[in-house]
Amino acid sequence: MAKATFRFYEELNDFLPKDRRKNDFEAEFKGKRSVKDMVAALGVPHADIDLILANGRSVGFGYILRDGDRFSVYPVFECLNIKCIARLREVPLRKTRFIADKTVNAIVKYIRHLGFDVYWDPALPEREIIEISKREKRILLTKNRKLLNSGDVDRGIFIGLGTVTRQVYKIIDHLDLRDGQRA
Numbered sequence: 001m002a003k004a005t006f007r008f009y010e011e012l013n014d015f016l017p018k019d020r021r022k023n024d025f026e027a028e029f030k031g032k033r034s035v036k037d038m039v040a041a042l043g044v045p046h047a048d049i050d051l052i053l054a055n056g057r058s059v060g061f062g063y064i065l066r067d068g069d070r071f072s073v074y075p076v077f078e079c080l081n082i083k084c085i086a087r088l089r090e091v092p093l094r095k096t097r098f099i100a101d102k103t104v105n106a107i108v109k110y111i112r113h114l115g116f117d118v119y120w121d122p123a124l125p126e127r128e129i130i131e132i133s134k135r136e137k138r139i140l141l142t143k144n145r146k147l148l149n150s151g152d153v154d155r156g157i158f159i160g161l162g163t164v165t166r167q168v169y170k171i172i173d174h175l176d177l178r179d180g181q182r183a
Contacts, residue, residue, distance in 0.1 A: 001028045001029070001030060002028065002029055002030070002065070002066070002067035003026045003027065003028050003029075003067060003068070004026070004027055004029065004038070004065050004066075004067070004068070004069040004070070004071060005024050005025070005026050005027075005069070005070045005071065006020075006024070006025055006026075006027055006038075006042065006071045006073065007023070007024045007025075007070075007071070007072050007073065008020075008021075008022075008044060008073045009072070009073065009074045009075065010074070010075050011048070011075050011174055012044050012048060012049065012073060012074070012075050014158075014160070015042075015043045015044045015045065015048075015158070016042065016043060016044070020042075024070075027042060029065055032064055033064065033065050034061060034062055034063065034064055034065070035052055035054065035059065035061060035062075035063045035064075035065060035071065036061035036062065036151075038065055039052075039073065040149055044073070045145060045148035045149045045153070045156065045158060046061060046149065046151070046153075047140070047148050047149075047153035047154060047155060047156040048075055048076060048148070048156065048157070048158070049073055049074070049075065049076070050074055050075060050076040051073075051074040052071060052072070052073050052074070053071065053072040053073075053074075054069055054070070054071055055069060055070050056070075076155060095137075096116060096117075096139070096175060096177060097116070097117040097118075097119075097136065097137065097138045097139070098111060098116060098117065098118045098119065098138055098139050098140075098141050099118070099119040099120070099129055099132055099133045099136075099138040099139070099140055099141070100118055100119070100120045100140075100141040100142070101124075101126065101129050101140070101141070101142045101144060101147065102122040103142050103143040103144050103159075104141050104142060104143055104159050104167070105120070105122060106164050106167075107141070107159065107164055107167050107168055107171075108120045110164060110165075110168045111141075111168060111171065114168075114172075116177075118141075119132060119136070119138060126144075126147055126150075129147075130147075130150070130152045130153055133153065133154065133155070133156070134152070134154055137154075137155075138155075139155045139156060139157060139175075140153055140155065140156035140157070141156070141157055141159055141171065142156060142157075142158065142159065143158070143159050143160075145158060157170075157171060157174055157175075159171070
C-alpha cells in the first residue's frame with residue numbers, strides 16, 4: 001500500500017488524535033486519491049485549510065497523492081498577527097464577520113455583545129447558510145463537522161465542546177481578535 005507523510009500546523013491539530021498532533025505521521029492510501037479526500041479522511045475540514053505544500057511545493061486540493069509524498073498543511077491565515085512587524089494601516093484589511101448555524105445558537109448573543117457582526121437565523125437551511133457565507137465572506141461557526149467538510153464551505157470554525165465562555169474565547173483566540181478587529 002502507498003504511504004504519504006503529513007504534518008498539520010496550529011489549530012488543525014485539534015481535529016487529529018493526540019499521537020498525530022504536531023508531529024509528522026504516515027498515512028496509507030490506495031489508488032488514485034486527491035489530497036482533499038485524504039485530508040478529509042484524516043478528519044480535518046478542508047474549510048480550515050489555507051495552504052498545502054506537497055514536497056515543499058504549493059498544491060491545490062485536486063493534487064493526486066503519490067507514494068512517498070510529504071505534505072505540510074496550514075490553517076487559514078486569518079489569525080496571523082503581524083501588528084508587531086509592520087503597521088501599514090490603522091484599520092486592518094480584513095472585516096471579521098460571521099454566520100452561525102443553529103448548532104451554535106448559545107454563543108451568538110455573546111459574539112454580538114462583543115461587537116461582532118453575526119448573521120443568525122435558526123430557520124435557514126444549510127445550503128443557504130453556505131451561500132451567504134460565500135457571498136458575504138462570512139466565517140461559518142458550527143458544531144457540524146459534516147457541514148464544514150462539505151465541498152462548498154470556504155471559511156469556517158468548528159466550535160467544539162465546552163462552556164459558552166470557552167467557545168467564545170476559542171473563536172477570539174483562533175482569529176486573534178483580542179485587539180478588536182471588527183467589521
